[in-house]
């Protein structure tokens with residue numbers, strides 16, 4: 484099951500529904516604090532532990548975790564930033580009878596647990612507080628954040644004040660958008676999701692390992708997926724995309740264009756007239772963008788693709804050629820990076836999740852908003868958040884490879900949204916396997932291992 488993702492408002496509503504269903508907020512907090520303590524103990528073992536507690540329910544989780552960690556043999560000190568204020572935090576703090584110091588008195592400890600603020604954060608921490616938090620996190624061997632690193636905006640991933648890097652973030656019920664959004668993402672460490680008995684079902688989720696449909700016994704090359712790649716000025720980009728499609732399980736890949744397609748596997752067919760697109764009913768998807776350029780030729784290719792009635796994947800220059808605010812693009816997948824997104828969908832505002840969903844609704848397409856925090860949005864409201872991908876994926880040609888992978892999965896009959904999510908996951912995993920010095924070509928070599 485993919486891990487659900489909820490905004491702070493939706494999380495509060497889910498919490499409220501649980502409370503109305505008979506589970507008290509104290510019980511939820513007890514479960515959250517217990518899960519936090521367990522995760523801390525598992526990560527860091529037994530050791531001196533400093534828990535920073537804020538005045539709200541994030542702090543309340545900290546007081547519960549303190550009690551549970553003492554039971555597990557930790558020496559625990561709580562540093563309270565302010566007196567407990569929310570009713571549940573007051574109740575949790577009243578059951579904490581261990582060592583308590585003021586925030587100013589907090590001194591470094593091998594294990595640091597940040598329970599200052601979570602989803603209730605409304606503004607950045609005071610400078611003295613964020614500086615102290617950073618110092619304590621840096622000097623700890625294991626730094627763990629409760630729900631969110633304090634200072635991170637839950638819904639947009641903004642750092643409202645400087646946020647140090649944590650080794651682990653333990654969250655409850657559902658992930659929050661910030662766990663998978665820049666610029667907060669690198670501060671999270673491993674994100675552990677604890678079940679606290681809340682129904683957190685959501686159409687927003689973290690993209691997990693995909694289930695790529697198995698090949699039917701009677702499969703033939705066309706039923707395995709026939710991808711047509713339209714190529715233009717820069718044949719290298721089209722070669723990368725076509726090779727990636729071939730290595731992603733497509734049964735037949737054809738490149739239509741006049742370039743010299745070096746490095747293509749011999750199994751990829753080169754040539755054919757544009758008219759094929761509309762006439763050949765076996766074509767399962769058409770990819771246009773990698774290397775098509777910006778000339779009159781590109782315009783004609785794009786028009787042929789838009790007119791052919793086949794599932795489309797539009798990337799790179801095809802997106803620039805498409806122009807701003809496209810509509811009626813159902814059955815298409817658009818894969819813009821941030822610059823292309825801004826040109827395609829000018830004037831949108833809100834968080835990256837909101838803008839990506841709006842772009843999908845307006846265009847009718849599946850929109851893959853690429854970056855270190857890639858999102859996949861469907862016009863029906865589904866939103867997939869990519870798991871963290873290695874930073875070395877940011878290099879020339881990796882987008883062409885992604886477009887090729889998605890085209891192959893689409894041609895194999897996957898639903899457009901599922902194909903896009905699966906492509907994003909496979910691409911990230913291939914980068915992990917390929918390692919820090921990889922070039923885009925290496926991703927293709929890793930695809931069989933990822934898809935095996």
Ligand SMILES: NC(=O)C1=CN([C@@H]2O[C@H](COP(=O)(O)OP(=O)(O)OC[C@H]3O[C@@H](n4cnc5c(N)ncnc54)[C@H](O)[C@@H]3O)[C@@H](O)[C@H]2O)[C@@H](O)CC1
Nearest residue numbers: 498512515539540541600601602603604605606607608630
């Ligand atoms: N939603 C749920 O289902 C559950 C939430 N729990 C915990 O509750 C947390 C949310 O608790 P709260 O809503 O009490 O909010 P927080 O504990 O995040 O913040 C408490 C209050 O601090 C104030 N505040 C915000 N930013 C501040 C700043 N920069 N400086 C000073 N004060 C600031 C606000 O008035 C805010 O309500 C979650 O992050 C999670 O850790 C858990 O107890 C279990 C269940």
Ligand SMILES: [K+]
Nearest residue numbers: 597600631633
């Ligand atoms: K926190």
